[in-house]
Structure formats: C-alpha cells, structure tokens
Amino acid sequence: MSTSTGVINTEKFDHKYDDEIVKYFLMATIIWAGVALLLGIYAALELANYKFNLGLQWLTFGRIRPLHTNAAIFAFGGNGIFAGIYHSSQRLLKTRLFSDKLSWFHFWGWQLIILAAAITLPLGLTQGKEYHELEWPINIAVAIVWIAFGINLLQTIRRRKEPHIYVALWFYIATFVTIALLYVVNSIEIPVSWFNSYPVYAGVQDALVQWWYGHNAVAFFLTTPFLGLMYYYIPKAVNKPVYSYRLSVVHFWSLVFIYIWAGPHHLLNTALPEWAQTLGVIFSVMLWIPSWGGMINGLMTLRGSWDKVKTDPILKFLATGTIFYGMSTFEGPLLSLKSVNEVAHYSDWIIAHVHGGALGWNGFILFGMVYYLVPRLWKTELYNKSLAETHFWLGTIGIVIYIVSMWTAGIAQSMMLNAVDATGHLVYPDFVQTVVRIVPLYYVRSLGGLMYFVGYLLMVYNVVKTIKGAPVALAASAKREEANPVLKLDTQALVQESISEGPHRVLEGFPMVMTVLAVAAVLVGTMIELIPMITSTNAQSEEFAAFKVKPLTSLQLAGRDIYVREGCYLCHSQMIRTTVGDVLRYGPASETADSMYDHPFQWGSKRTGPDLARVGGKYPDLWHVRHLLNPRDIVPQSIMPTYSWLLEQKLDLGTIERRFSVLKMLGVPYSDEDVKNAAENAKKDSIAIAEDLVKQGGPQGLENKEITALVAYLQSLGKQTEKR
Amino acid sequence: MIKQALQHYLFGSASCIAMFAFLGVFLGTLFWVNRKDAKKYYSYIQNLPLDETQD
Incomplete structure (x- = not known):
C-alpha cells in the first residue's frame, strides 16, 4: 500500500490508499484485453473464411461474436474502468476506499461473471439481446456486484477528506446510476428455466428499450467513465490542470442529458414510429457538441506540452485516444442522419464506427493508463519506452487499416445493394454478389486487428519486465520526481479563498445532490421516449x-x-x-x-x-x-x-x-x-x-x-x- | 383518459418538451459556471489532480 501525508484546511491527514485492488483490476484488464482481441481476430477470420468456424457449434460466429463483445466491453473495458476509478478516486478524495471487503467482492464477483459469460455464451445460453446476452441468473449477479461497486464508490466519496468533488468523480457517479437504471429496465424478463427467459417487451417496444439500453451502455460504460479517466490522467501525465474546468461542467451536464435520447438512431427507417426516430436523430446530432467539448478540453490540456507528446508514449496514447473519441463522436451524429443511415445501417460502416471508438478511444485510453500506472504502482521505471512507442504505432496503424477496410466494405456493399438500373430493377439482385466483393476486405480487417494485437503483446512483455524490475524502486522514484516536479499548491490559501460554502458547494460538493441531479437528467429522456412507446404500441393500440x-x-x-x-x-x-x-x-x-x-x-x-x-x-x-x-x-x-x-x-x-x-x-x-x-x-x-x-x-x-x-x-x- | 392521451401521442409535443428541457439544462449550466464567484472555486478544483499530497 502507498502512504502519503498532507495538510489541508490545517487538518493533518494520513491516508493509506488501497492500491492492491487497483493492481488486481489492472492485471485483469491486461489479461482480458488479450482474450477480447483474440476473439475479435478469430471472429473476423470466420467472416473472411467460413472454414474457421470448424463446423463446431460452440465456435460459430453467431456464438463467438457475443463472447467477443462481452469480453471487449465488460471484461477489458470494465476491469479497466474499475482500476482507474479506484486509483483516481482515492487520490481525488484523499481517502482510502470505503471497504476492502466490498472491493474484493467487486473484483472476484466481476471475474466470475466474465467466466460465466465465457461458459454460457458458446453453449448458446443467450437472451439474444445485444450487449445484454447473459441470461437472468447472471443478470442478477451483475446487479449485485454493480451495487457493491456503487456502495464502495459513493461511500468513499461520502467519507472524503477533500471537500470538493472533481469532475472526474461526477462522471463516475453518472456511470454508476445510469448503468444501474439501464441494466434493470432492460433485464425485466420472465424466466422459463435456469438459462432461458423472455423479456416482457416485444417487437417495437423491445427494439426501443434494447437500443435505449444498447446505445447508453456505450454512453455510460464506454464513454462517461473514460471521460472521467481522461480528466484525471491527462492532467496527471502532463502535469497541468485541465484546460477549462467551466467547460468540463457544461460538457458533463450536456452530455449526460442528451446521450440518453440517442437510442432510436439504431432504428432509423424501420418500423419504429417516426416521432421516436426523429427525436433520436435530433439528439444524436446535438450530442456532437458536448462530445467535442470534452475532446477539446482533453486535447487543449496539452497546450504548450505537445513536445512531450512526441517523446512520451503515455501522452501519445491518451492524446490519440481522445482524438479517436472526437472522430467517433463526429461520425456518430453523421450516421444518425437518415440519409446517411440509409447507406450505413446494417453495413460494415457501423462496424468501422464501433471499432474506431472501441480500439481507438477505449483501448488507447486504457493502454495509456496502464503505462502510467504500472511504474507508479510498482514504484519503478517502465522497462522499455521504445517498446511502448512501437506498441502505439502498431496499434494506430492497425486501427486505421481496420476502419478504412470496413468503411470501404460498408459503403461499397451498400451502394451495390441499393443500385437500381434504368428499368427500376436491382443491379445486384443476389445478396451474395455483394458479399464476394467485400470478402477480401475482411482479410484486410483481420490484419488490422492482428497488428493491434501484436502491439498489445508488446505491452504485456513490457509490463511483465517492468514489474519484474521493481526492486530498483527508490532510485527510480527519486529520478522521476526530479524530472517531473510536482506542482506546488498553496492549498490552504486557495481553500480559504475558495467557495467552501455557498451555491457551488451545494450543487457540486455533495455527492447525493450530484447523484440525484444525474438521475434526473437521464430520466427525462428515458421517460419521454419509453413511456409513450410502451403505452402507444401495446396489443390494443391503433398501431396494430x-x-x-x-x-x-x-x-x-x-x-x-x-x-x-x-x-x-x-x-x-x-x-x-x-x-x-x-x-x-x-x-x-x-x-x-x-x-x-x-x-x-x-x-x-x-x-x-x-x-x-x-x-x-x-x-x-x-x-x-x-x-x-x-x-x-x-x-x-x-x-x-x-x-x-x-x-x-x-x-x-x-x-x-x-x-x-x-x-x-x-x-x-x-x-x-x-x-x-x-x-x-x-x-x-x-x-x-x-x-x-x-x-x-x-x-x-x-x-x-x-x-x-x-x-x-x-x-x-x-x-x-x-x-x- | 391518460391512456388515450398517451396512445395518441403526438411527435410535436415530444420534441417541444425535449427542446425546452435541453435548453433549460444547457443555458442553466452556462449561467451557473459563469457566476461571479465561480473563478476562484474552479481555480482550486481544477488543480486537485495535481495536488502533491496525492501520490
């Protein structure tokens, strides 16, 4: 465990952070990243050549793909965000995590859930709902573990020694409450047997509920916690405060309010009622602005330090990850326009969009965090900086190959599928005619994924060698402090001058107020979209x-x-x-x-x-x-x-x-x-x-x-x- | 009556409610962060990750 002492508001405090749990979550992140990436490459090869399915029911694309998405999002992404949240929140709050028991319950519970997924999904025990395939007993386990995480986080915030709640923590709070809401609502199902159930929703209702869940799982599991990590680790890595705290406040509330409405953009030009589609379009387009607000805030934090980005692989990963975030959050609103969506929906363009975000934004932020945390947690220097640089370039080139090949495949196939001749007939009446043209691009995509994976392997080697080299701790940490002098704050003076009471404190200093407001923000969109949909499209309605x-x-x-x-x-x-x-x-x-x-x-x-x-x-x-x-x-x-x-x-x-x-x-x-x-x-x-x-x-x-x-x-x- | 009203849900009301709600949140936040006493508060809080007592 690491210790430090400090003085704030004349009170001396001595806090021992729990970094053991951070180390475990970090190791889990690294391990599951490999699993998720390998599954992704395998799934990609299965599409390029059917023989990779091996004629085995447990390995078909239809069973492997959900395993890949669950591994990437919940195993790799999930462990990563928990590592970062537990590391950063203790330091921002100047207190140890609330409960060691809850921390370990959270850790082992999460890994057991991942194992349960790894067993049940290849066996075909699935609900058939994207990003929510796991059957009801595992849903209950997820809810229990999630509540444990939430209690641990919120109680840590409540016990804080630092009175003010930094914006990263707001993103963590929003993540906890919104994922809880999304998961519970999308999990309302009636069991048929131990591993079979039917959701209470059907047809168009289920479509809207699932994509309200699905898109906001992206929003509040793959975006908000990562933004929280960005708001902590970029300033830490570059040793400068965030560019504009005001912007971060506006960014947070706008993002949390708007995101929840965007679900219907997955259902454009379908049988979803027009009013719901249009709401989805409008709010998806509006979402571009707060998303770029966050990106600009992250990148502008590096102003005056771009020379460091050239030499520091941590900053390379964090900065490039933020750029990929900007790219995805520009592409997303564009894809939400009905005319663009007509081309993109159901095609590989969507796959390109997803992977630009997952590999670029999520992957790179976590890799940057790994390279930042491992030397510090083990009190040593990174084993080999050049390897980290090589990892970065392999990853970046891999992502570019991936997304360009999929953009090409998606647009080409879509144009072919929609091509109509002068007599009004389809130019390519057989679907397979379009498939044969894009299969070579499936091989190219696999190559992109493979490059990304090789970069990851370099990281694993680098981390293992770094940890093994840990005994040179004291000399290394002294060298590091000399090279990166910590910003000295006149903390007492600032606190005395700052608003420790008053309206800012009320709205931004109390976790319960923040939590209630965040819930309110997401409930507005939820209720306006879901309630009318469910009541206006039941079996007795005019719709049917x-x-x-x-x-x-x-x-x-x-x-x-x-x-x-x-x-x-x-x-x-x-x-x-x-x-x-x-x-x-x-x-x-x-x-x-x-x-x-x-x-x-x-x-x-x-x-x-x-x-x-x-x-x-x-x-x-x-x-x-x-x-x-x-x-x-x-x-x-x-x-x-x-x-x-x-x-x-x-x-x-x-x-x-x-x-x-x-x-x-x-x-x-x-x-x-x-x-x-x-x-x-x-x-x-x-x-x-x-x-x-x-x-x-x-x-x-x-x-x-x-x-x-x-x-x-x-x-x-x-x-x-x-x-x- | 409520059920019938919801069954005849019109797009216009949804988009109006949504627009005003968002404008309220966005403009409200803009005013909030630009309050007279905000600067010192934000100057302190933005430096929290860099507090030397953390590491």
Missing part, C-alpha cells in the same frame, strides 16, 4: 388495429429459440426498411405489427447475409435443410457456417409448455389448450415436416430433430400478419 397477427406455433417457437441460440440474428435482419433498396429487394416494408409477439425482437443490426423478414414460403423446406447443412451446396460463394448438428440434435420440448405459458402471460394470444398441447403439437408438426422432406427427396430420420423446428420458424417469417 389494422392487422391480424398469428402467434407462432409451438414448433415455430422452438425454432425461433434455436435461431436465437445460434445467433442467426447477428448476421440476418428481420426488418425491411422503408428505403427503396430494401423494398425492391425484400418486399413491402415491415410493419410494426409483424413483430408484435416477438419476445425478444429480431429486427437485427447487421446484414452479413440477407434480410429474412419475408423469407417464409420463398423456398421449399428441403432448400432450407440443404442450406443449413451446407450453405455452399445452394450458394457456392456463401460465407455462412455449416449447421450440421441441427440434423442430429433431438428437439428439446421439455420446457415448451412453460415457454407458451410465459408468453401467454406476456400477452401473446395463446389459449389454455394451446399451452397444454404445446409439446404434442410440436411433435406432430415436426413429424409432418420430416415426412414432407422425405417426399421432396431429402434425408430420412429428421422427425423431432432441431432442423424441423428451425425450418418451421423460417417458413413462418412474413406469413404471420394479415391486414384486416
């Missing part, structure tokens, strides 16, 4: 009055759950947009009513393959069986994995009655008889499909196999809705 929608049969529902298990929604959308290209290619635009009974919604967010909203009845059952067994038998250039186990695995109807019962409770119009006979009906339908397949010349022995359920589900798509 013009349509008669058949719920899925028991076999179709079993098939839908297999579709979710295999992660089909990650490559195939079920939402024909109101755009010309979509309507020409897939048929009439999807209605809100089409998905009114879908718990969870299946609109999708990426088209690696074609949209499936109206695929029902388009091909015979045998086509689907052959396509799932080996896609290349049907489409020679397909990049889809094989799903041979679906023809071997027996259909598990053990919980089908319970599933029907839960859905009935959630408003799906099943009768009591439907529920009671669910298993029997599913078996009958499965046998009927299997017999039909034999008549069509297909394989024998498929009755009660999973493939019959998935085929039944696929054949239902677009067939459930009739206009009254």
